[in-house]
Amino acid sequence: SEETYMAEISASLVKQLREQTGAGMMDCKRALTETEGKIDDAVDWLRKKGISGAVKKSTRIAADGLVGVSIGASTASLVEVNSETDFVSRNDDFQNFVSRISKIALDNISTLEDLKKFQYDDSKKNVEEKLTELVGKIGENIVLRRLETMEFKDNTCFSSYVHGQVKSNLGKIGVIIAFKCDKDCEEVFQLGKQIAMHVAASKPIALSIESVDKNLVEREKKILFDQAKSSGKPEKIINQMVMGRVSKFYNEIVLMEQTWVMDGETKLSKIIKNFENDMKCNFIIKDFKYFVLGEGIELDKKDFVSEVAEQANK
Numbered sequence: 001s002e003e004t005y006m007a008e009i010s011a012s013l014v015k016q017l018r019e020q021t022g023a024g025m026m027d028c029k030r031a032l033t034e035t036e037g038k039i040d041d042a043v044d045w046l047r048k049k050g051i052s053g054a055v056k057k058s059t060r061i062a063a064d065g066l067v068g069v070s071i072g073a074s075t076a077s078l079v080e081v082n083s084e085t086d087f088v089s090r091n092d093d094f095q096n097f098v099s100r101i102s103k104i105a106l107d108n109i110s111t112l113e114d115l116k117k118f119q120y121d122d123s124k125k126n127v128e129e130k131l132t133e134l135v136g137k138i139g140e141n142i143v144l145r146r147l148e149t150m151e152f153k154d155n156t157c158f159s160s161y162v163h164g165q166v167k168s169n170l171g172k173i174g175v176i177i178a179f180k181c182d183k184d185c186e187e188v189f190q191l192g193k194q195i196a197m198h199v200a201a202s203k204p205i206a207l208s209i210e211s212v213d214k215n216l217v218e219r220e221k222k223i224l225f226d227q228a229k230s231s232g233k234p235e236k237i238i239n240q241m242v243m244g245r246v247s248k249f250y251n252e253i254v255l256m257e258q259t260w261v262m263d264g265e266t267k268l269s270k271i272i273k274n275f276e277n278d279m280k281c282n283f284i285i286k287d288f289k290y291f292v293l294g295e296g297i298e299l300d301k302k303d304f305v306s307e308v309a310e311q312a313n314k
Helices: 002-008 011-021 025-034 039-048 086-090 092-104 112-117 127-138 186-202 214-229 235-253 268-279 304-312
Strands: 064-071 075-083 143-151 157-163 173-181 283-292
Touching: 011 025, 011 039, 025 039, 025 127, 064 086, 064 092, 064 157, 064 173, 075 092, 075 173, 075 283, 086 092, 092 127, 112 127, 112 143, 127 143, 143 283, 157 186, 173 186, 186 268, 186 283, 214 235, 268 283
Parallel strands: none
Antiparallel strands: 064 075, 075 143, 157 173, 173 283
């Protein structure tokens, strides 16, 4: 029977095929079963199925791709999936994959490892297996890079914004704002959406001054103090200079302290206060998250000449 035959296929043969093609273990076993243990035929079988080639491509830098946003009843998710070229982000299969996993992530999944193990669809394949299949089909390295989820059980609402959108909820920057308001109306969600757009433009790292990492502030103060000290001014003046600059630092990185991008002059905290007065309501931002595509990925900027030389010497 097929089961017996699969059991007879040696582990070393499966390992060899995996190393050669980058396909998953079960796919390699199936390929070897179908081709009676002939490795070259098994490679062709995997290629025809669009499964092969994942490992060979995994060394190439993937800094393009898409950020996907999904919003559920009490959860919201952000995923970033990277590809090597922008061309892939316009591929339907790639877009559907990012869309699907951002929806899967709404299901109380908080780590990438959990997401990879989750069943992708009715085919019984999990997300990681589907990813391997996609790499073989598209022919580029694709990386499931990061995931952020939010969950609130207390009537918290979500607003989102996607910048550089290529398809609904897929683009180059994804932002989610979690907020609470005792009034449920169109204007409230409109403000949520505008705040999400503000975050995409201003990229704050904390919601309030209290929530800024203390170590970050101390480090900044030390740098500012050392800079001011070199001016030779008296210590009292130096301290005032440092306090002034720390305040400016907060205005740059704290959401509630930032200048509202829509008018370029009013603090966001004042915008919210005005809104509350006008609408006779309470509006509280609970949290925000955003991904900027490819942020922090170091691209290997080899010049063209050395790249050609490297190819020639292979």
